[in-house]
Amino acid sequence: MSPHTPPKTDDSSRVSRRGFLLTAGVATGALAVGAVGVTAAVNNGTTGPAVAPGATEVVPFYGVHQAGIDTPPQSSGTFLGWTLKPGTDRETVRRMMRLLTDDAARLTQGEAALPDNDPYLATNPARLTATFGFGPGFFQKLGLSAEAPAGFAELPAFSIDKLQPEYSGGDLLIQLGSDDPLTLSHAVRQLTRTARSFATVAWSQSGFTRDQGTAPAGQTGRNLFGQVDGTVNPRRADEFAAQVWATGSPSWFDGGTSMVLRRIEMNLDTWDKLDEGAKELSVGRKLSNGAPLTGENEFDAPDLAAKDASGLHVIPTFAHMRRAKTDNPHEKFLRRPLNYDDGIHADGRTNAGLLFAAYMANIKTQYVPVQQRLSDLDLLNTWTTPIGSAVFALPPGCQAGGYIGEGLLA
Amino acid sequence: MNTSTSVTKRGLSLVAVAIAALALVGCAPAVTAPVTPTASDVWIKAVPELMDGMAMTGVFMTLENPTDEDIELVGATNTTEGLTEKPLETHEVVKNAAGEMVMQETEGGIVIPAQGSVTLKPGGYHVMYWDLLKPIPVGSTVTLTLEFSNGTTLDVEAVAREIANANETYDPEADAEGSTEMNH
Numbered sequence: 001m002s003p004h005t006p007p008k009t010d011d012s013s014r015v016s017r018r019g020f021l022l023t024a025g026v027a028t029g030a031l032a033v034g035a036v037g038v039t040a041a042v043n044n045g046t047t048g049p050a051v052a053p054g055a056t057e058v059v060p061f062y063g064v065h066q067a068g069i070d071t072p073p074q075s076s077g078t079f080l081g082w083t084l085k086p087g088t089d090r091e092t093v094r095r096m097m098r099l100l101t102d103d104a105a106r107l108t109q110g111e112a113a114l115p116d117n118d119p120y121l122a123t124n125p126a127r128l129t130a131t132f133g134f135g136p137g138f139f140q141k142l143g144l145s146a147e148a149p150a151g152f153a154e155l156p157a158f159s160i161d162k163l164q165p166e167y168s169g170g171d172l173l174i175q176l177g178s179d180d181p182l183t184l185s186h187a188v189r190q191l192t193r194t195a196r197s198f199a200t201v202a203w204s205q206s207g208f209t210r211d212q213g214t215a216p217a218g219q220t221g222r223n224l225f226g227q228v229d230g231t232v233n234p235r236r237a238d239e240f241a242a243q244v245w246a247t248g249s250p251s252w253f254d255g256g257t258s259m260v261l262r263r264i265e266m267n268l269d270t271w272d273k274l275d276e277g278a279k280e281l282s283v284g285r286k287l288s289n290g291a292p293l294t295g296e297n298e299f300d301a302p303d304l305a306a307k308d309a310s311g312l313h314v315i316p317t318f319a320h321m322r323r324a325k326t327d328n329p330h331e332k333f334l335r336r337p338l339n340y341d342d343g344i345h346a347d348g349r350t351n352a353g354l355l356f357a358a359y360m361a362n363i364k365t366q367y368v369p370v371q372q373r374l375s376d377l378d379l380l381n382t383w384t385t386p387i388g389s390a391v392f393a394l395p396p397g398c399q400a401g402g403y404i405g406e407g408l409l410a
Numbered sequence: 411m412n413t414s415t416s417v418t419k420r421g422l423s424l425v426a427v428a429i430a431a432l433a434l435v436g437c438a439p440a441v442t443a444p445v446t447p448t449a450s451d452v453w454i455k456a457v458p459e460l461m462d463g464m465a466m467t468g469v470f471m472t473l474e475n476p477t478d479e480d481i482e483l484v485g486a487t488n489t490t491e492g493l494t495e496k497p498l499e500t501h502e503v504v505k506n507a508a509g510e511m512v513m514q515e516t517e518g519g520i521v522i523p524a525q526g527s528v529t530l531k532p533g534g535y536h537v538m539y540w541d542l543l544k545p546i547p548v549g550s551t552v553t554l555t556l557e558f559s560n561g562t563t564l565d566v567e568a569v570a571r572e573i574a575n576a577n578e579t580y581d582p583e584a585d586a587e588g589s590t591e592m593n594h
Contacts, residue, residue, distance in 0.1 A: 092547075092549075095547070095548065095549025095550065096549060098549060099548070099549050099569070099571070102569075114451050114453055114569075114571065115453060115470065115531070115532070115571055115573050117532075117573070117574075117575060193572060193573070194548075194571075194572065196572075197456070197458070197548035197549070197572045198548070198549075
């Protein structure tokens with residue numbers, strides 16, 4: 001007998017990840033918005049109003065890739081970093097990953113975990129996803145360093161970093177997202193109950209973005225500086241294959257991806273001293289719709305050579321967009337950030353920023369060069385400070401009866 | 411999980427008698443072999459370490475009965491090597507005279523209603539393990555054989571799970587065979 005009951009939702013209410021990719025590529029080109037309603041309309045063959053994402057909407061758990069990476073961002077998310085308990089061996093970790101996989105497979109389909117003392121909180125998955133990753137310490141402690149993915153290592157120290165240990169590192173990542181914050185909290189609790197038999201929590205970071213039902217159609221999500229953030233993301237399946245999914249290095253990691261999680265404190269109080277024109281120059285994009293300062297619409301290609309009447313670059317040399325932009329196809333990756341707002345510090349400063357989550361096949365060749373350029377020069381560094389940093393290898397997905405990480409641990 | 415069924419010798423002999431009767435009479439009503447209930451979501455409360463040499467725990471699951479007759483879970487036998495030498499018992503949790511929720515041995519077994527199911531869960535029915543001889547780590551598995559009132563048995567595998575509850579008090583007043591107050 002399969003340990004998992006089949007999902008109860010009908011197919012018409014599902015957004016398949018493949019469906020999302022096709023839809024986003026054709027219709028909106030936007031990662032963060034509109035995909036659910038647009039997919040529903042396509043599936044039904046109607047042109048009626050978009051259907052708001054439902055409480056019972058389910059993202060499939062099993063598959064070639066883990067869910068929660070090419071899934072359109074949910075409105076709420078939590079990242080949990082864990083430290084394996086001393087003496088943990090491979091057999092123990094196998095048990096842990098089997099149980100975590102079982103919890104995730106049930107909860108994401110709207111079923112209670114086994115056991116679950118609050119089963120009635122599991123019934124509205126609202127696109128709940130649970131994604132797992134292994135940090136450098138995981139490979140080291142289990143004697144598996146030779147199996148670590150190509151280019152996978154802690155980031156080099158950047159001059160802009162002011163990293164705090166309470167937001168950095170970790171052997172195991174559990175990443176959860178849902179459009180329902182109550183569902184998310186319940187899932188965090190259930191997975192935490194399972195994980196803490198094997199590991200101690202290193203940090204917990206929660207964030208949010210606009211709900212898919214309320215986000216403006218056709219536009220990428222905004223961060224707390226008001227900037228449209230994530231315009232250059234991969235959207236088509238071939239872009240994901242080229243930038244995000246690993247192949248052949250090593251083979252157990254085929255279909256997996258590496259993740260960089262940076263906690264970036266944003267000083268909203270000094271940012272508030274700028275007027276709109278200065279804010280736009282710092283990034284090189286318009287605040288109104290995210291268009292490059294040389295264009296009209298968000299997805300217009302920027303003209304980095306363009307100069308104004310006084311001979312200055314329209315997109316300044318220090319602008320974030322110019323520094324991050326690359327024509328090197330090997331320096332592209334998926335950004336899936338969440339905002340955080342943890343209230344106000346005792347001294348009155350806002351405690352807010354960005355949980356910058358980036359996914360790529362190879363951290364060393366795709367991510368580090370971009371981060372190095374931004375560390376060397378980016379006017380946005382004036383108002384932002386990286387205070388947390390962690391890297392994880394996210395194994396490929398699994399099929400029913402299997403578990404996440406089996407290719408490495410079996 | 412392993413849900414392979416085994417028909418007991420008694421069950422087989424009943425079938426054999428029925429077939430013999432059919433052969434003799436030629437037109438007797440059809441008699442089918444007893445049906446084994448199915449078990450799903452079988453788990454056991456983990457015991458990461460033995461406390462004070464008095465370790466016990468409970469097994470929980472959902473049992474389904476596809477037949478038109480009630481079937482009772484009447485007993486269970488541990489098949490995990492070296493885990494315990496004490497026989498397993500089926501227990502229920504009831505309110506005692508003092509109004510406290512306590513557990514006691516189930517009289518006559520746990521009923522799985524016809525065309526229905528029963529869920530063994532913390533605060534209710536469970537299969538009780540006594541005097542554990544070794545810990546049951548989280549994520550490990552324990553095997554046992556369930557015994558039903560219609561003579562059928564079912565081998566099941568229970569995955570060990572961490573949970574904070576399932577600590578019912580064992581009440582010697584509520585169960586004539588009980589002798590001590592314990593947690594499990």
